[in-house]
Amino acid sequence: MCGIVGLHLRNPDLYPRLGEMLSSMLCEMEERGADSAGVAVYGDPQWCPPGTVTVSVLESQQSSLELSTAVTARLGTSVSIAQVGETQLISAPVDVEELKQTIRDVAPGSLVAGFGQDLAVLKGVGHPRDLAAEFGLASAQGWQGVGHTRMATESAVTPGGCHPYAVGDGQCMVHNGSFSNHATLRRELIRDGVTFDSENDTEVGARYIAEQMRRGATVEEAVHSLSEEFDGFYTLLVSNRDSFAVVRDAIACKPAVIAETEDWVAMASEYRALTDLPGIESARLYEPEPNRIYAWSRKEVSAA
Amino acid sequence: MNTLTDTTTFDLQSSTLREVNRALHVPGVAGAFSIRNPRGAHALAAGVNAELEISIEGHVGYYAAGMNQQAAITIAGNAGVGVAENMMSGSVRVTGNASQSAGATAHGGLLVVEGDAAARCGISMKGVDIVVGGDVGHMSAFMAQAGRLVVRGDAGEALGDSIYETRIYVRGSVASLGADCTVKEMRPEHHEELAALLAAAGYLEDDTHAYTRYGSARQLYHFTVDNADSY
Numbered sequence: 001m002c003g004i005v006g007l008h009l010r011n012p013d014l015y016p017r018l019g020e021m022l023s024s025m026l027c028e029m030e031e032r033g034a035d036s037a038g039v040a041v042y043g044d045p046q047w048c049p050p051g052t053v054t055v056s057v058l059e060s061q062q063s064s065l066e067l068s069t070a071v072t073a074r075l076g077t078s079v080s081i082a083q084v085g086e087t088q089l090i091s092a093p094v095d096v097e098e099l100k101q102t103i104r105d106v107a108p109g110s111l112v113a114g115f116g117q118d119l120a121v122l123k124g125v126g127h128p129r130d131l132a133a134e135f136g137l138a139s140a141q142g143w144q145g146v147g148h149t150r151m152a153t154e155s156a157v158t159p160g161g162c163h164p165y166a167v168g169d170g171q172c173m174v175h176n177g178s179f180s181n182h183a184t185l186r187r188e189l190i191r192d193g194v195t196f197d198s199e200n201d202t203e204v205g206a207r208y209i210a211e212q213m214r215r216g217a218t219v220e221e222a223v224h225s226l227s228e229e230f231d232g233f234y235t236l237l238v239s240n241r242d243s244f245a246v247v248r249d250a251i252a253c254k255p256a257v258i259a260e261t262e263d264w265v266a267m268a269s270e271y272r273a274l275t276d277l278p279g280i281e282s283a284r285l286y287e288p289e290p291n292r293i294y295a296w297s298r299k300e301v302s303a304a
Numbered sequence: 305m306n307t308l309t310d311t312t313t314f315d316l317q318s319s320t321l322r323e324v325n326r327a328l329h330v331p332g333v334a335g336a337f338s339i340r341n342p343r344g345a346h347a348l349a350a351g352v353n354a355e356l357e358i359s360i361e362g363h364v365g366y367y368a369a370g371m372n373q374q375a376a377i378t379i380a381g382n383a384g385v386g387v388a389e390n391m392m393s394g395s396v397r398v399t400g401n402a403s404q405s406a407g408a409t410a411h412g413g414l415l416v417v418e419g420d421a422a423a424r425c426g427i428s429m430k431g432v433d434i435v436v437g438g439d440v441g442h443m444s445a446f447m448a449q450a451g452r453l454v455v456r457g458d459a460g461e462a463l464g465d466s467i468y469e470t471r472i473y474v475r476g477s478v479a480s481l482g483a484d485c486t487v488k489e490m491r492p493e494h495h496e497e498l499a500a501l502l503a504a505a506g507y508l509e510d511d512t513h514a515y516t517r518y519g520s521a522r523q524l525y526h527f528t529v530d531n532a533d534s535y
Contacts, residue, residue: 251423251442251443252404252423252441255384255385255403270344270365270366270384271344271363271365271382271384272343272344272345272365273344274344275343285363285382285400285401286401287401287403287404287422289441290423290441290442
């Protein structure tokens with residue numbers, strides 16, 4: 001099954017409560033998948049200090065001190081590191097590609113789980129409720145977050161198989177469902193020079209989106225082109241620093257519900273994930289139509 | 305509702321779903337029940353087989369009021385996937401929207417959705433009457449076998465795809481008709497039937513002349529020997 005949640009805050013007064021709200025949404029979806037879970041939080045100043053870029057690292061085989069010492073020595077500038085569950089968040093005031101490369105050099109077997117400005121991606125194998133506690137998710141802050149509870153169907157239960165897939169700068173994707181033509185599309189992406197971390201079908205979608213966006217597509221355009229190319233049953237949530245988009249497959253096989261108020265936009269696999277959100281009683285509640293893209297942007301909100 | 309009837313109240317913030325459903329399944333159970341704070345719970349008031357009046361105050365999750373027999377169940381809110389699935393008799397009213405597969409495979413009774421119903425409303429319906437106040441999504445009444453579906457708004461794509469029997473009445477537009485579903489004439493008996501269905505659902509003001517009837521062209525009923533080479 002898998003459970004997806006996403007929360008995009010419109011009212012800055014709620015930013016300090018992002019983690020608390022996201023945590024309640026994620027834990028309510030634990031019955032949809034309890035073998036692993038992951039979240040992405042945009043804008044937490046502890047995890048992503050302002051003025052830096054952050055890389056989320058798994059399986060570095062080094063302690064935080066060893067890793068930060070090695071990265072600092074290579075970069076010649078001080079880095080900050082936060083150990084959040086199994087994930088190490090390394091932040092530095094440098095170019096994000098330079099930081100990624102440095103981490104690969106000093107910890108060659110490590111898995112980069114996410115990278116970008118203001119973005120912390122945290123993943124773990126285990127029960128979603130335990131992982132949320134381990135992350136300290138409830139005290140996180142920020143303006144946007146997504147989460148995923150996994151019931152693995154397409155690949156192994158490992159940190160590499162966990163969602164979110166955050167393979168483009170500041171981007172993330174979570175997915176409920178399966179892609180039937182992922183092997184073909186994976187081969188095409190590999191021919192174009194794209195490399196993969198896992199056998200997971202979702203990663204193919206995420207790499208495809210990242211590739212489209214690298215070529216200049218907006219989140220909305222990239223999601224549209226994915227919905228043209230990928231066969232299967234899916235609900236997808238794609239985010240970057242400013243936006244958040246939802247799409248379902250053409251026959252709307254996988255569930256999704258969206259709720260909107262003046263203060264926030266939230267989506268989840270099921271309504272019960274939304275019941276603790278402030279103002280849910282008066283929210284506009286609807287089910288996304290098949291093959292239609294629903295997108296929200298922080299820029300639009302601040303311009304409005 | 306009969307005000308002389310005692311109403312048993314449950315609050316799902318203090319009672320478990322199992323306690324509530326168990327209370328509704330007690331042999332010989334009677335009367336009225338009010339269920340508060342459903343908070344999207346699944347399978348609420350499923351499998352009831354008694355003449356109960358059940359009112360649920362809030363949004364429900366999957367398969368609410370599934371397999372209902374005899375009870376009159378009102379959901380004051382939205383319903384998740386498969387509301388009133390396989391209902392046999394009684395009635396279910398949803399004041400908000402319903403998700404996919406509302407009234408799927410239901411054999412009898414009346415399902416009213418005051419808002420919109422999403423995809424596959426009435427899929428494989430087998431005798432139920434469904435009245436939707438708003439729109440229905442794609443592939444509604446897919447493989448419908450018996451019963452009536454009334455849509456006061458618009459219908460999505462492939463309405464009545466591979467329909468066997470079932471009369472469908474739509475007031476608004478139909479995005480497209482599925483295989484073997486066709487427009488049919490509204491004869492006096494159809495105006496009468498539709499008026500009765502609308503009245504039962506509480507929509508007394510509708511003009512039945514604004515509706516179009518759809519049903520089976522019955523072309524898929526027959527094996528065509530000329531096509532034998534294609535198989």
